[in-house]
Amino acid sequence: MGKAIRYLFLIVGLVVFGYPFVWMIIGSFKPELEIPNLKLWSSLMSLNSYHQVFTKIPIARAFLNSVFVSFSVTACVIVLGSMVGYALAKLKFAGKSILYVLILFTMMIPFQITLIPQYVLMVKLGWTDTYLSLIVPSMMSGLSIILFRQFFLGIPEALIDAARMDGCSEFQILFRLIWPLSVPVIITVAILTFMASWNDVLWPLIVVRDRSLMTMPQLVTIFVIGGESESQLGSLLAAATLLALPVILAYAFFQRYFIESMSSSGIKG
Amino acid sequence: MTTAALFRDRLRKSDSQGYLFVLPYVVYFLAFVAYPLIFSIALMFNRWNIVTPMEWIGLKNFIRMIHDPLFFKSLENTVIFLLIHIPLQIVVALGLALLLNSKLRLRFFFRAVYFMPVVVSGVVVTILWQQLYSFDYGILNNILSSIGLPRIPWLVDAAYAMPSIALMATWKNVGIYIVLFLVGLQNIPAELYEAASLDGASRADKFMHVTLPMLNPTIIAIVILSTIGGFSLFIEPYVLTGGGPMQSTLSTMLYIYNQAFYFDHMGYAATLGIVFAVIILGVVAVQRKVIEAES
Numbered sequence: 001m002g003k004a005i006r007y008l009f010l011i012v013g014l015v016v017f018g019y020p021f022v023w024m025i026i027g028s029f030k031p032e033l034e035i036p037n038l039k040l041w042s043s044l045m046s047l048n049s050y051h052q053v054f055t056k057i058p059i060a061r062a063f064l065n066s067v068f069v070s071f072s073v074t075a076c077v078i079v080l081g082s083m084v085g086y087a088l089a090k091l092k093f094a095g096k097s098i099l100y101v102l103i104l105f106t107m108m109i110p111f112q113i114t115l116i117p118q119y120v121l122m123v124k125l126g127w128t129d130t131y132l133s134l135i136v137p138s139m140m141s142g143l144s145i146i147l148f149r150q151f152f153l154g155i156p157e158a159l160i161d162a163a164r165m166d167g168c169s170e171f172q173i174l175f176r177l178i179w180p181l182s183v184p185v186i187i188t189v190a191i192l193t194f195m196a197s198w199n200d201v202l203w204p205l206i207v208v209r210d211r212s213l214m215t216m217p218q219l220v221t222i223f224v225i226g227g228e229s230e231s232q233l234g235s236l237l238a239a240a241t242l243l244a245l246p247v248i249l250a251y252a253f254f255q256r257y258f259i260e261s262m263s264s265s266g267i268k269g
Numbered sequence: 270m271t272t273a274a275l276f277r278d279r280l281r282k283s284d285s286q287g288y289l290f291v292l293p294y295v296v297y298f299l300a301f302v303a304y305p306l307i308f309s310i311a312l313m314f315n316r317w318n319i320v321t322p323m324e325w326i327g328l329k330n331f332i333r334m335i336h337d338p339l340f341f342k343s344l345e346n347t348v349i350f351l352l353i354h355i356p357l358q359i360v361v362a363l364g365l366a367l368l369l370n371s372k373l374r375l376r377f378f379f380r381a382v383y384f385m386p387v388v389v390s391g392v393v394v395t396i397l398w399q400q401l402y403s404f405d406y407g408i409l410n411n412i413l414s415s416i417g418l419p420r421i422p423w424l425v426d427a428a429y430a431m432p433s434i435a436l437m438a439t440w441k442n443v444g445i446y447i448v449l450f451l452v453g454l455q456n457i458p459a460e461l462y463e464a465a466s467l468d469g470a471s472r473a474d475k476f477m478h479v480t481l482p483m484l485n486p487t488i489i490a491i492v493i494l495s496t497i498g499g500f501s502l503f504i505e506p507y508v509l510t511g512g513g514p515m516q517s518t519l520s521t522m523l524y525i526y527n528q529a530f531y532f533d534h535m536g537y538a539a540t541l542g543i544v545f546a547v548i549i550l551g552v553v554a555v556q557r558k559v560i561e562a563e564s
Contacts, residue, residue: 007373009368010365010368013368013383014379016440018382021397023397024396027400036406036407036408037411086290087287087291091286093287099295102298103294106298108550110501112525112546113306113309113542113543114305114306115529115542116529116535117305117308118305119530120305120535123319140294140297140298140301145294169286174290195388199389201391201392202526206526217390220392224508225507237396237400240396247388248385248389251388258388259444262384263445
């Protein structure tokens with residue numbers, strides 16, 4: 001295939017995957033009647049749609065909720081996941097192989113089974129409509145434990161033994177010696193966990209009904225289907241832009257890491 | 270040595286801190302995996318609306334399921350979604366990966382843009398496509414009518430709605446599969462192509478007899494991953510169509526969600542959840558067998 005034809009196809013792809021985002025962002029500034037056309041410019045650009053979103057729904061609060069929840073979940077998954085991964089890779093204890101099989105087994109359970117009983121558990125604990133219900137059920141993940149274990153197995157035993165001789169506790173070894181050596185796997189786990197937590201809608205819809213505790217994608221979902229948007233295209237696009245922007249910005253800076261992590265989870269998962 | 274003595278011996282030799290390290294996971298496992306699993310099995314035999322006490326009803330949830338046309342409709346819808354989504358995904362991802370798999374300028378830029386829908390929330394994608402698909406004002410129909418073609422009832426006609434959602438889901442996820450195919454393509458040894466050239470193979474021959482067979486593991490992974498992903502189809506129909514028109518986009522996950530959290534039928538929803546999970550595991554096992562047998 002000629003180079004020109006290749007580029008032609010690739011540029012068609014570029015329009016198909018990129019144009020809708022550009023259209024969304026520009027559309028959020030355009031007056032209502034001009035949104036449906038393909039043009040990317042209007043002489044009447046304004047912030048009206050954003051003004052509507054901010055007055056109708058507590059979107060700033062939802063953004064902070066999402067930031068708090070996603071950062072907490074990610075921190076827990078990294079700290080606790082690396083502890084379990086380290087124990088599986090480098091420590092000797094009875095029941096280790098059983099635990100490993102158990103973790104692999106939990107990764108195979110479709111979430112459709114545990115969704116409802118987990119909700120019931122939240123109700124029984126009185127955690128619905130609290131941050132706990134958004135954070136605690138996600139603070140461990142089988143995949144990240146396995147990713148950590150896999151990576152730690154490649155770290156030489158001699159290094160760890162030397163640290164033990166120097167009188168380091170296992171905690172010190174993990175957090176002072178192993179962690180600095182494990183930046184790539186920490187980044188992978190961080191991106192996977194953060195993205196999954198940030199973008200999750202189903203679980204927040206189930207456990208949070210109080211608007212001041214809703215996460216950003218959840219609040220935008222409610223805004224779209226709950227009629228508050230009054231079918232105003234501009235405010236829908238503004239809400240979608242606000243929801244997409246933090247992720248698109250992070251993606252723009254760390255693009256390579258995003259692509260590597262999110263596709264590596266595909267292979268290993 | 271008896272088993273108990275053996276166990277004690279191993280206990281003595283082990284690093285006691287190991288237990289400390291895995292303790293959080295054990296607690297988590299008991300609370301958020303083991304307990305829910307057992308509880309959902311108990312729920313299968315009960316009627317429960319979460320408020321009043323549970324009522325033991327034996328197998329009535331199963332009997333109800335067998336006679337529930339909407340459950341089967343939702344399974345059918347999910348299968349229709351998978352049958353369109355997976356082949357489309359593989360063809361588009363492979364096509365774009367083949368285009369990208371050469372030393373073109375800007376190829377990393379192209380790849381980054383194709384990957385963008387993967388990172389944004391499904392809610393954003395759904396809002397966008399709701400506008401693209403709008404019958405009267407949507408960009409897609411505006412383009413069609415401007416070149417003299419009839420408008421398509423993307424989301425308003427029962428025959429079109431699920432395929433439209435499958436198309437949208439492909440747009441959203443294809444980036445991951447492009448990258449997986451690129452990795453697969455780069456792992457094919459160049460000698461294989463050279464040997465094929467010496468034998469006088471054409472481009473098409475090389476694609477059919479070198480590229481495709483070598484990509485088989487990637488294709489297996491993609492089929493299984495997108496099957497599991499496709500079975501959890503929820504947010505797209507929830508936001509876009511609410512399951513309509515005429516229940517044509519009611520996915521199984523959306524139906525279970527409605528049973529549990531709209532009608533408060535916890536026991537029945539748990540039953541559906543377990544049956545659905547067994548179906549998913551079964552389908553994936555069969556896929557694995559079939560694909561492995563063919564290769």
